[in-house]
Amino acid sequence: MESGIYKSVGHKGANEKRDVKLIQSYLNAFSINKKLTFSLKVDGIIGKKTVTAIKTFQKDATGMKYPDGRVDPGGRTYRYLTMYIPKSEQARAEKNINKTSVTKPVVAVTPAVIRDNAGLSNYTVSYKSSVKESRKIVSTYAIDIIKLALKESGATKAVITSTLRTPEEQAAIMLKNAKINLKKQYRLYGRNGDKVLKIYENNKSKADDKIKALMVTEIESLAKDSKRVSKHCVSVADYKKLNIIDIGLNSTKNVNLNFDTTAFTKALKSLQEEGYIKKFIDETGKSNQCWHVEIVPNIKGIIEYNKSSILNQFTYINGLLA
Amino acid sequence: MKKITTLALVSLLSFGCSAKESDSQTCQYTKASIKQSLAEQKSAKSQSANHYYLRESQDPDSDETVLTEYLVLNNGSTATLEHKFCDMYNLEISYLNSQAVDKNTIKDLTSQLNQWLVNAPVKLTFKKPFSEIVNSTLSESQKKLEQTFSISLPDDKLDANASVEYELGFSPVANSSLYSSMFNLYLGVGGE
Numbered sequence: 307m308e309s310g311i312y313k314s315v316g317h318k319g320a321n322e323k324r325d326v327k328l329i330q331s332y333l334n335a336f337s338i339n340k341k342l343t344f345s346l347k348v349d350g351i352i353g354k355k356t357v358t359a360i361k362t363f364q365k366d367a368t369g370m371k372y373p374d375g376r377v378d379p380g381g382r383t384y385r386y387l388t389m390y391i392p393k394s395e396q397a398r399a400e401k402n403i404n405k406t407s408v409t410k411p412v413v414a415v416t417p418a419v420i421r422d423n424a425g426l427s428n429y430t431v432s433y434k435s436s437v438k439e440s441r442k443i444v445s446t447y448a449i450d451i452i453k454l455a456l457k458e459s460g461a462t463k464a465v466i467t468s469t470l471r472t473p474e475e476q477a478a479i480m481l482k483n484a485k486i487n488l489k490k491q492y493r494l495y496g497r498n499g500d501k502v503l504k505i506y507e508n509n510k511s512k513a514d515d516k517i518k519a520l521m522v523t524e525i526e527s528l529a530k531d532s533k534r535v536s537k538h539c540v541s542v543a544d545y546k547k548l549n550i551i552d553i554g555l556n557s558t559k560n561v562n563l564n565f566d567t568t569a570f571t572k573a574l575k576s577l578q579e580e581g582y583i584k585k586f587i588d589e590t591g592k593s594n595q596c597w598h599v600e601i602v603p604n605i606k607g608i609i610e611y612n613k614s615s616i617l618n619q620f621t622y623i624n625g626l627l628a
Numbered sequence: 629m630k631k632i633t634t635l636a637l638v639s640l641l642s643f644g645c646s647a648k649e650s651d652s653q654t655c656q657y658t659k660a661s662i663k664q665s666l667a668e669q670k671s672a673k674s675q676s677a678n679h680y681y682l683r684e685s686q687d688p689d690s691d692e693t694v695l696t697e698y699l700v701l702n703n704g705s706t707a708t709l710e711h712k713f714c715d716m717y718n719l720e721i722s723y724l725n726s727q728a729v730d731k732n733t734i735k736d737l738t739s740q741l742n743q744w745l746v747n748a749p750v751k752l753t754f755k756k757p758f759s760e761i762v763n764s765t766l767s768e769s770q771k772k773l774e775q776t777f778s779i780s781l782p783d784d785k786l787d788a789n790a791s792v793e794y795e796l797g798f799s800p801v802a803n804s805s806l807y808s809s810m811f812n813l814y815l816g817v818g819g820e
Binding site: 488489492493494495496497498499500503504507531532533534535536537584585587588589592593598600 | 656687689690691692714715716718720778779780783784789790791793795814816818819820
């Protein structure tokens with residue numbers, strides 16, 4: 307059974323060799339995360355590198371405004387440091403700490419481990435049936451961010467209603483809708499969309515596939531200058547760099563009991579402020595009836611989501627505080 | 629007969645009115661609110677202009693209302709600010725620059741455009757100073773004020789609580805004793 311560190315480690319700490327080794331190996335376990343790329347020698351000697359690593363961890367993973375560079379037994383930094391490391395792994399690390407000069411690294415704190423320990427595995431983000439199989443390409447990271455929003459807002463499920471559209475799909479939609487009501491489409495699109503609609507208007511007498519091909523050419527030509535006809539109309543390669551997602555209001559409401567729309571909106575907004583979501587537009591009150599989010603995969607580690615509200619919830623839910 | 633004609637005319641007129649009424653009600657951006665906002669900004673705009681004129685029209689493609697402000701600025705440049713709106717708000721600024729194009733052009737232009745943008749009828753919040761956004765985009769795309777270009781500006785630097793598309797265009801004006809160049813800024817808020 308694990309017992310943790312006996313005395314403080316770090317700046318002005320007692321720095322007993324065993325305790326320092328443990329902290330060094332725990333810090334190394336986080337190296338898979340973007341900002342926490344520590345590569346400390348597990349030698350039990352406290353130095354500038356270890357103290358700096360503790361401070362970085364305190365700042366980026368615990369939300370400490372004024373990191374003091376010290377880990378106290380049972381203190382906040384220690385709790386955050388160990389909350390994602392299985393207890394069995396901690397016990398193994400403690401047992402072997404004096405056996406060799408360099409301890410075997412403890413199991414890495416991967417995004418999957420974080421997800422499990424943060425309780426995100428209990429949340430579901432699915433695609434609406436109308437989303438084609440080939441368009442179900444939202445990254446695991448973006449899905450995790452939506453799960454964070456679910457957790458923050460007290461919901462459990464979200465439904466993605468739209469991801470990306472190829473120029474062909476975009477042209478097909480525009481052609482279909484323009485034939486029904488062209489004026490309405492002109493009102494719905496900005497300058498770039500209007501250029502594509504003009505192609506339709508000027509070539510109305512031609513066969514549909516010919517008009518569509520001309521519209522596709524125009525969309526692709528605009529894309530070359532980074533001009534988008536629709537928020538969703540990007541190439542697969544670009545989509546992988548920036549996930550563009552619509553989360554349907556009604557679809558999401560339907561799969562949750564007592565869904566709180568305002569709380570979910572607030573959670574997404576907060577994730578945007580924290581830098582996890584690049585762009586967020588609340589379109590629930592508009593005809594789209596969705597939340598539009600744009601997420602850069604792996605922009606910021608989930609571990610860094612250090613708002614006291616959510617991490618306290620993690621520790622409480624997982625019983626790791628006790 | 630006369631009674632029937634009058635009745636028909638009244639009916640037609642009232643039908644026409646109610647149709648127009650319901651049209652404006654379905655627009656997210658209404659003529660009344662945009663007009664009011666422009667009226668509030670008129671005195672500020674007039675301070676930097678010798679002449680100010682507002683014209684109302686309708687877009688033939690979409691039937692959206694178009695309010696165009698014409699400004700002859702104190703520095704001799706002229707600008708038109710075209711506000712087209714209904715489901716979306718579109719702002720198209722055309723700026724005919726009377727000053728010589730030099731190292732201060734972008735600074736002066738972005739300062740003027742920024743003033744018009746932040747006072748636009750739709751609330752816009754720049755996450756970075758507008759001049760920085762323009763300068764970094766020009767630098768990234770390696771565009772210079774030497775030849776015609778049109779570039780898309782990054783929409784993630786602008787918060788409008790709706791989707792935003794905005795672009796900046798430039799073209800030198802040849803054979804004119806009044807103007808050296810023309811800038812064009814398009815901003816679209818909302819929509820698809």
